[in-house]
Amino acid sequence: MRDRTPLWLACAVAALAAASFFIPGWLLNQLLFAFGRGLAVLGLLVLWRAGLVSLGGALYFGLGAYSVALLQRAGVSDALGLVLTAATLSAAAGFVLGFLLKRYRGIFFAMMNLAFSMILYGATVKNRSLGSTDGFGVAQPSFFGVVFSEPAHAKLALFLMLLALGYGAMVLVHLYWKSTFGWLGTALRDNEIRVEYLGYSVERVIHIKYTLSALLGGLGGGFFAMGLGQVDPDSMLNWVASGELLFIMILSGPANVAAPFVGSFLFEVLRTYALDIAPLAWQFIIGATLVLLIFFAPNGVWSLLARPFVRKS
Amino acid sequence: MLEVVGVSKTFGTVSAAEELNVGISAGEVVGIVGANGAGKTVFVNMITGYEKPSVGRILFEGRDITRLHPREITRLGICRSFQVSQVFTSMTVADNLLMALSVRWTTGAAMLKDIKRDSLVREVDALLERFKLVAERKRPAHQLSQGARKLLDIAMALAGRPRILMLDEPTSGISTDEKFEFMNVVMGALAKDKVTVMIIEHDMDIIESFVSRVLAFSQGRIICDAPPREALSDPDVVQYVLGTSHAGH
Numbered sequence: 001m002r003d004r005t006p007l008w009l010a011c012a013v014a015a016l017a018a019a020s021f022f023i024p025g026w027l028l029n030q031l032l033f034a035f036g037r038g039l040a041v042l043g044l045l046v047l048w049r050a051g052l053v054s055l056g057g058a059l060y061f062g063l064g065a066y067s068v069a070l071l072q073r074a075g076v077s078d079a080l081g082l083v084l085t086a087a088t089l090s091a092a093a094g095f096v097l098g099f100l101l102k103r104y105r106g107i108f109f110a111m112m113n114l115a116f117s118m119i120l121y122g123a124t125v126k127n128r129s130l131g132s133t134d135g136f137g138v139a140q141p142s143f144f145g146v147v148f149s150e151p152a153h154a155k156l157a158l159f160l161m162l163l164a165l166g167y168g169a170m171v172l173v174h175l176y177w178k179s180t181f182g183w184l185g186t187a188l189r190d191n192e193i194r195v196e197y198l199g200y201s202v203e204r205v206i207h208i209k210y211t212l213s214a215l216l217g218g219l220g221g222g223f224f225a226m227g228l229g230q231v232d233p234d235s236m237l238n239w240v241a242s243g244e245l246l247f248i249m250i251l252s253g254p255a256n257v258a259a260p261f262v263g264s265f266l267f268e269v270l271r272t273y274a275l276d277i278a279p280l281a282w283q284f285i286i287g288a289t290l291v292l293l294i295f296f297a298p299n300g301v302w303s304l305l306a307r308p309f310v311r312k313s
Numbered sequence: 314m315l316e317v318v319g320v321s322k323t324f325g326t327v328s329a330a331e332e333l334n335v336g337i338s339a340g341e342v343v344g345i346v347g348a349n350g351a352g353k354t355v356f357v358n359m360i361t362g363y364e365k366p367s368v369g370r371i372l373f374e375g376r377d378i379t380r381l382h383p384r385e386i387t388r389l390g391i392c393r394s395f396q397v398s399q400v401f402t403s404m405t406v407a408d409n410l411l412m413a414l415s416v417r418w419t420t421g422a423a424m425l426k427d428i429k430r431d432s433l434v435r436e437v438d439a440l441l442e443r444f445k446l447v448a449e450r451k452r453p454a455h456q457l458s459q460g461a462r463k464l465l466d467i468a469m470a471l472a473g474r475p476r477i478l479m480l481d482e483p484t485s486g487i488s489t490d491e492k493f494e495f496m497n498v499v500m501g502a503l504a505k506d507k508v509t510v511m512i513i514e515h516d517m518d519i520i521e522s523f524v525s526r527v528l529a530f531s532q533g534r535i536i537c538d539a540p541p542r543e544a545l546s547d548p549d550v551v552q553y554v555l556g557t558s559h560a561g562h
Binding site: 200 | 382383387392393395399400403408413415416417419424427429469470
């Protein structure tokens, strides 16, 4: 049967692109933040499908964000160049750390990621040239040499670029999940011994998935920084940021490459309304949502959205 | 084909294998027998790379494989099934076999191609036929009966087109009535490939019926290496492997 996922993803992205010309600025901002995080969560999903949960997702998200900011300081101004370089740097960092982390599983893998993210957080907070706890600003980038005089136009261009790269990432990850290498994730989650005795290195599989996850984290962080116009350690590198990415991952569910983007947008909406309804106890609403989700939709909101389309056998 | 030369294995002060010397020729079906703790599984584990010998060498087709990793040994052509079946429990039977074939026979950039390729699916169908698993093809592996799961485990090992296949207690957990039928399916499936087979087995009726040579283990040593009838009447085998109740059986 023909795979229609790339087609319907293209339709959804085209519809969003068309809608972005008409939606209010605040909603465009929400979507920018949500889809930036969505890219990072897609990276975490690559690991989750292999049975690996990272508690330090903000490591590469923050690295991507700070890379964009520092590259700007170094004179790079093009948005595409910034995010692609940030993603490449994050992937390189993931590749290096992967040599160590591929040996760990379960809680140790999760905590090692958290430890490295907190090391980076600590280094950033203590570094005055990086703005310490305040961070520093990210200027409006250019787009293929074009500098928009109107910030709203720049935001729109950034969003369209995020949609284009996000679509590419979704399709590539979807095709990857359908490949032998993608299936190896499920295989090693089920039974590492059998994978080795089929003649393939489990550690190699984890290393490659980890690097891919880091790349997506960096790409998401890069877009997030440009969307926000600032980098700071608390919202991008702290353990709370990692927790948010993990929350979105569970909210989204592992079933589909589009799920992290839907889940991430729902998270933005949920947090906005929770803050509005209960400014001093919004975390209560977030926590209760997570509990309800685990009880009633353990496979994430995507499983609820997809339910009407799943044929009963 | 396979030579085990002066191999010993100790775990701390416990000796699990002592001075093992044995050669296996192509096409043989070798039964490995012994009481629990006699060293059978350690022997197979050392050949397949799961354990490393403390002393000695293991040669496969002239190549020293003593220190190789299990996956390297698998790729050279020594595959195995396990006493406790090692399958991908969340996948269907057909997907288990697809995974086994694809991982073994896909390299480089082809690893990024869609796994459900016609050539692989045809091979999956052939394996399902050979192992009488056609009716189970869409069933998740965790829902399989013990026997079907064992068959799947062996089929996955055979997907690597091994030259030596090691079966670790293939009939354990299968009822006495079904053992022969099970082994007929297994040996029938293996016959086409003319693969050399080594079987760890406790059931002496199975040994007598399906193997051409017996290696009997006791306390980490090979105490008998002979054809089945001769081996099963050997006084040492009777005493240390079968127990005295089998004498004159």
